[in-house]
Amino acid sequence: MKRKFVVAAGVAMVASLALSSCSGESADDGAEAGGPVTISMSGWSLATTPEFQVLADGYMAKNPDVTVELKEYDPLNYNTLLTADLAAGSGPDVIVQKEVKFVSTFQEGAQLVDVSDVELPEDIGGTEAYDIDGASYAVPYRQDSWVVFYNKALFDQAGMEYPDGSWTWDDYADTEEDLATALAGTGAFGGYQHGWQSTVQGFANAQVPDADILSGEFGHLEEYYERVLALQDDKAQVDFNTRNANQLTYQGEFGKQKAAMLPMGSWFVATLIAQQAAGEADAFDWGIAPAPQYDDSTAGIDNVPVTFGDPTGLGINAAVEGAELEAAKDFLAYAAGEEGAQSLAAIGIMPALLNDAVVETYFSVEGTPEDELSRFAISTHETLPENPTSSDTAAIQNVLLDLHTAVMSGSEPIAGAIKTAEERFKNEVDID
Amino acid sequence: MATTDATKVAARPPRPSGQRRRSRLAMRNTLLGWSFILPNFLGFALLTLVPIVVLFYMSMTNWNVFGTANWVGFDNFERLVGDGSFRIALLNTLYYSALHIPLTFVVALGLALLLNNKLRGVAFFRTAAFFPYITSIVAIAIVWNLLFSPDYGPINEILRFFGMENPPGWLTSSDWAMPAVVIVSTWRDMGYYMILFLAGLQTVPRELHEAARVDGASTIQRFFNVTLPSLRPTTFFVTVMLTINSFKIFDLILVMTEGGPGQSTLVLSQFIYTKGFEESQFGYASAASVALFFMCIIVTVAQFLLNKKRSV
Numbered sequence: 001m002k003r004k005f006v007v008a009a010g011v012a013m014v015a016s017l018a019l020s021s022c023s024g025e026s027a028d029d030g031a032e033a034g035g036p037v038t039i040s041m042s043g044w045s046l047a048t049t050p051e052f053q054v055l056a057d058g059y060m061a062k063n064p065d066v067t068v069e070l071k072e073y074d075p076l077n078y079n080t081l082l083t084a085d086l087a088a089g090s091g092p093d094v095i096v097q098k099e100v101k102f103v104s105t106f107q108e109g110a111q112l113v114d115v116s117d118v119e120l121p122e123d124i125g126g127t128e129a130y131d132i133d134g135a136s137y138a139v140p141y142r143q144d145s146w147v148v149f150y151n152k153a154l155f156d157q158a159g160m161e162y163p164d165g166s167w168t169w170d171d172y173a174d175t176e177e178d179l180a181t182a183l184a185g186t187g188a189f190g191g192y193q194h195g196w197q198s199t200v201q202g203f204a205n206a207q208v209p210d211a212d213i214l215s216g217e218f219g220h221l222e223e224y225y226e227r228v229l230a231l232q233d234d235k236a237q238v239d240f241n242t243r244n245a246n247q248l249t250y251q252g253e254f255g256k257q258k259a260a261m262l263p264m265g266s267w268f269v270a271t272l273i274a275q276q277a278a279g280e281a282d283a284f285d286w287g288i289a290p291a292p293q294y295d296d297s298t299a300g301i302d303n304v305p306v307t308f309g310d311p312t313g314l315g316i317n318a319a320v321e322g323a324e325l326e327a328a329k330d331f332l333a334y335a336a337g338e339e340g341a342q343s344l345a346a347i348g349i350m351p352a353l354l355n356d357a358v359v360e361t362y363f364s365v366e367g368t369p370e371d372e373l374s375r376f377a378i379s380t381h382e383t384l385p386e387n388p389t390s391s392d393t394a395a396i397q398n399v400l401l402d403l404h405t406a407v408m409s410g411s412e413p414i415a416g417a418i419k420t421a422e423e424r425f426k427n428e429v430d431i432d
Numbered sequence: 433m434a435t436t437d438a439t440k441v442a443a444r445p446p447r448p449s450g451q452r453r454r455s456r457l458a459m460r461n462t463l464l465g466w467s468f469i470l471p472n473f474l475g476f477a478l479l480t481l482v483p484i485v486v487l488f489y490m491s492m493t494n495w496n497v498f499g500t501a502n503w504v505g506f507d508n509f510e511r512l513v514g515d516g517s518f519r520i521a522l523l524n525t526l527y528y529s530a531l532h533i534p535l536t537f538v539v540a541l542g543l544a545l546l547l548n549n550k551l552r553g554v555a556f557f558r559t560a561a562f563f564p565y566i567t568s569i570v571a572i573a574i575v576w577n578l579l580f581s582p583d584y585g586p587i588n589e590i591l592r593f594f595g596m597e598n599p600p601g602w603l604t605s606s607d608w609a610m611p612a613v614v615i616v617s618t619w620r621d622m623g624y625y626m627i628l629f630l631a632g633l634q635t636v637p638r639e640l641h642e643a644a645r646v647d648g649a650s651t652i653q654r655f656f657n658v659t660l661p662s663l664r665p666t667t668f669f670v671t672v673m674l675t676i677n678s679f680k681i682f683d684l685i686l687v688m689t690e691g692g693p694g695q696s697t698l699v700l701s702q703f704i705y706t707k708g709f710e711e712s713q714f715g716y717a718s719a720a721s722v723a724l725f726f727m728c729i730i731v732t733v734a735q736f737l738l739n740k741k742r743s744v
Contacts, residue, residue, distance in 0.1 A: 080709055083497050105712045109498020241604035245581030247574060394711045406694030411606035417694070427516045 037327045038067040039320075041094040042082060044075035051142065051349050052096070055335045058343045062334070066327045068094075086111050086317070093320045094328050097138045097313040100129045101387040101394045106315065108391060112137040113316040113325065118332045124353045126311030129385045139336040140311035140352035142344065144265045145383040146202060147307065148172070148292065149272070152285040154260035158182035163289035165301040165373050169203075172261075172292040173227050173236075179260045180236035190236040192259030193228060194250045195243050197397070197404035198308075198386060199263060200224050206308035206384040207294035213396050214388055216425035218403070218418045225407050225414040232408075240408035255281030263291070265309060266378065270348030273367035288374040290381060301376050308386045311352055354379055395429045484725075490718035497712050508719030518720060520695050521703040524610065528699060529678035531614040532621075536674055537667075540622045544629030545659075558630070562623035569620075573687035576616045577603065606696035609689055613697055617684050621677070625670050632666030633659070668739045675735070676728050700724050 043052035056068035071092045073081050079102045085091040086106070095112070097103055106112050116136045120127065126140035148163065155162055158179050167175070176190035183190070193199050201221060205211050208220035232239045237259070238248065254262040255275050262268075269288070275281035291307035293299040298306050314335055316328045334340050338358075341351035345361040348368070359379045363370065387393045403421045406412040412420070491508055495501030512518050547558050564572070579587050580602035591599035600608040636659055644654045660667070682701035685691060691698035691706075700720065708717030 083712070087497050105496065106498075109496065111498055241582055241601065242584065244604070245577050245585065247577065398706060398710060402692065402694050402698075405690075405692030406606065406696075409604040409606075409693035410601070411604070411693040411696065420694075424516060427514070431511065 035323070036065050036067065037323050038069060039094055039324055039328050039331065040069045040071050040092040041314075041331075042073055042078075042092040042096045043070045044073050044078050044096075044098070046070060046072050049075075050347055051344060054343050054347060055141070055331075055340055058339060059331050059334045062339075063327075063330070066331070068331065089319065091317050091319070093317050093324055094331060095138075095315045095317055097130070097315055099387070100310045100313075100385060100389060101397065103130060103137060103313075103315070104132060104389055104391045104393070107132050107137045111318050113318050113320065113328075115139060115316060115329060115332060118329050118336070120333070120336050121338060121353050121355075123355055124336060125383060126313070126352045126385075129311050129387075129389055130313055130315075132389060138313035138315035139332045140313045141335040141340055142312040142349055143309060143352040143354075143383060144267045144312075144350050145307045145309035145381050146198075146263060146265050146291050147377045147381075148289040149254060149262040149264055149268060150287055150289055151254070151257060151260045152287055154179070154183060154188055154257060154284075157186070158260070162287060163373065165290050165305075165376060166299050167289070167292040168295055168299050169224070169227055169292045173231055176231055176236045176261060177234060180234070183260065188257060189238055189259045191231070191261040191263075192248075192250060192253040193231075193237050193240075193263065195240060195408075197401050200228055200408075201400055201404065202308045202386050203263075203291065205386070207298075207306050209294075212388070213400065214390055214392060216396075216422060216430055218400070218421050218425075221403070222414050222418060229407070229410075229414070241410070244409075251275060251281070257282050257284060266350045269350075269368065269378075270365075273348060273365065276367060285369075287369045287371055288377040290373075290377040298382075301373070301380075304380055304382050305377075306382045306384065309383045310386045313352075350378070392429050396425065399424045399429065487718050487721055487725075490715055491722045492719075493715045494713075495715040495718075497714055501715065504715070508716050509723070511716065512719055512723060517695065517698065518703060521698045521700045524696070524698055525679060525681070525700045527610055528614060528681055529675065531611065532617055532678045532681075533671070533674045535614065536618045536621050536625060537670065539618055540625035540670070541629050543622060543626040544633055545655075547626070548630060548633045558626075561626055564620045565623040567620075569683050570687055572616065572620060573684070576612075577688065580612055603689055604693060606693050609693060609697045613685060613688055616688065617681065620684070621674075625674065628666055628670055629663070632663045636662040664739075664743070668735070672732055672735055675731055679724065679728050679731070700727075 041052060041056065043049065046052060052070050056070060060066060060068055075098075078098050082091065082095065083102075083105075086095075086109075091111070095106070097106075103112075114135045114137065118136075118139055120139060124140065126143040127136065129140065130136050130138040150163060152162060159182060160175070160178060163175075172191075178190070180190035201224070204221050204224040205213055208223075211220040231237050238253070242248075250262060250264055250268070251271060253259050254264075254268075255272065266288075272281060272286070276283055290301075290305040293305055298304065314332050316325065316332070320328055336352060338353065338355075341353040341355075341358045342361055344351045345358045346365065348362070348365045350362065351358055359375065362368070362378065363375060368374075387397065399421050402424075403417045406420075407414050407417045490501065492503060492505060493501035494504050494508075543561055547554055547561065551557070579585050582588055582599070582601045582604050585602075587602070588599040600612075602608050602612040640658045640662065641654060644658050649657065680701050681699055682705070685697055685699050685702055686705075689697045691702050701724070704717045704720045704724070707713045707720065
């Protein structure tokens with residue numbers, strides 16, 4: 001009886017993973033070369049995430065011999081469930097890499113095929129995230145990057161000029177303060193900052209020169225946190241604690257015009273358009289500005305702004321071989337290539353391949369902002385990976401998440417929290 | 433008819449065939465007994481016993497889900513001893529238990545005593561006290577998060593109304609997050625333990641109370657000298673369950689604070705979960721599970737010994 005309780009928290013599952021890892025062959029059904037081939041691909045929330053079906057349909061239309069079947073996973077436990085399936089030998093043939101930080105786990109576990117020979121277009125972004133020791137273990141098909149969404153109606157109401165793409169973070173903070181003052185009494189804040197650690201750390205890690213979280217030095221975060229804490233104290237944005245207590249969503253805060261600005265990933269473009277069309281969000285004019293910069297050297301529309309974002313990629317299960325492997329590689333080339341990119345852009349998703357034609361398609365979606373700066377923000381940026389490809393990344397991000405909640409909630413000053421995080425890095429991550 | 437036959441058989445001097453019949457009967461009873469517990473035991477063995485045995489093996493390896501698990505001996509345990517986060521998780525778990533066990537015990541017993549009286553609508557109040565225990569934990573977390581909200585939450589509104597100028601930040605403050613979690617978990621668990629105490633209170637002999645009253649014992653004296661000693665089997669069971677449940681607290685922490693702010697509410701189960709399922713260090717996570725396992729075993733054995741000593 002007692003023993004039963006002790007193991008409750010997932011330990012049983014650890015062991016069942018262990019057991020299942022010893023059993024089972026790959027789900028290969030060994031089709032003859034030249035005959036009809038079926039490959040499976042993982043996905044999540046298929047009803048609301050059409051990208052997998054779009055890629056599968058597009059490819060099958062071109063290759064009638066190949067059937068691409070989707071295998072749905074729960075989005076919140078995607079990597080855990082996928083890990084269990086792979087360990088049991090029943091994983092999908094084409095594995096969608098939802099989070100970059102799991103790629104090295106899969107690669108080190110010998111679950112992924114080296115796909116360096118899949119031909120990719122010249123100007124595709126995000127490939128370096130899948131590079132491990134000079135070989136590629138996935139191809140990117142989607143590359144979101146962080147930008148600033150702004151509500152033109154609220155800017156007009158405040159009597160302020162729209163962003164011009166020249167902002168540093170100090171300019172952004174000043175604007176947010178001014179907006180908050182001008183909008184006082186309307187119930188709208190200058191900006192909304194979501195609770196994720198990315199909203200502060202993602203920018204700092206990408207933009208501060210020589211910052212590298214794998215080094216275990218986190219001093220570069222200080223300035224970014226101080227700025228945000230000041231905005232919080234001045235009530236230019238909802239503070240972290242209230243946000244958590246009320247479980248605010250960024251879709252609700254921006255969509256219902258509670259905030260004039262929102263730093264967020266470009267995936268929000270498609271969501272916002274859909275929500276405005278469905279009436280879930282208010283109808284208002286909005287635009288996209290490039291991410292504010294660390295200093296003037298990268299700010300302005302004659303420069304290439306630096307921002308961050310992780311690609312979403314496709315890898316191939318190491319158990320796949322023969323005709324399926326050929327078909328899977330061909331599918332990867334399709335998804336990452338021009339045709340795949342076009343079909344994704346047509347449903348409001350930002351493909352990893354962003355050439356002029358693709359950008360054109362992206363902005364032809366009804367409801368997408370049409371101004372020049374939005375187009376610049378979407379098409380021009382240097383997007384650095386949020387999660388560097390390393391087996392230490394998951395542990396480091398957990399240390400930094402604790403720093404984020406401690407600092408943002410006001411329970412620890414930033415300088416002390418950085419010191420704690422650096423000590424924890426030495427103590428828990430850098431132990432080899 | 434059958435009874436007379438049986439008496440006749442029993443009345444006769446025992447014969448070898450009777451012994452054989454008896455041993456056959458014993459055999460049959462044993463088999464019958466086994467077949468009753470077999471379905472449960474099979475499930476237990478397959479889903480609990482085997483995984484536990486594997487867990488002990490895993491704790492000595494560096495298994496990371498895929499590939500082979502290399503034997504590393506006691507390396508994981510050495511690493512645990514030096515791991516600052518593990519130490520914090522351990523201390524937080526003990527802190528949580530030290531607050532949660534006595535508080536829940538007292539509240540549950542108090543409620544049980546109160547609702548053991550013949551009141552009008554006592555069934556309603558008993559049901560009401562049990563409600564939190566059967567409410568979805570996610571719903572509990574969302575509602576209590578709102579209640580605890582430092583600036584706009586009703587709890588702090590009330591505290592301010594009563595003149596407290598700087599009410600605690602509750603879940604947003606590293607000093608108050610753990611007490612806040614304890615309050616919620618006590619509120620959630622009290623109904624369950626109250627039911628156990630209520631059942632125990634039914635077994636307290638009425639005569640003892642009457643005798644004590646005749647001897648002039650006050651209500652408080654009767655509580656400490658009659659009710660509590662008579663309740664000992666129940667209090668023992670409740671203490672053991674409360675302790676184990678406190679050591680393995682996980683769900684409430686995960687949905688309310690995720691261990692934050694910082695690491696102020698990081699507990700052992702969550703440490704295990706993070707290391708295993710988020711960082712894929714299953715060997716290391718298994719070692720932490722083994723540590724938690726032994727903590728529970730040691731404390732429970734100590735409680736058993738103490739209980740035995742007292743009952744002699």
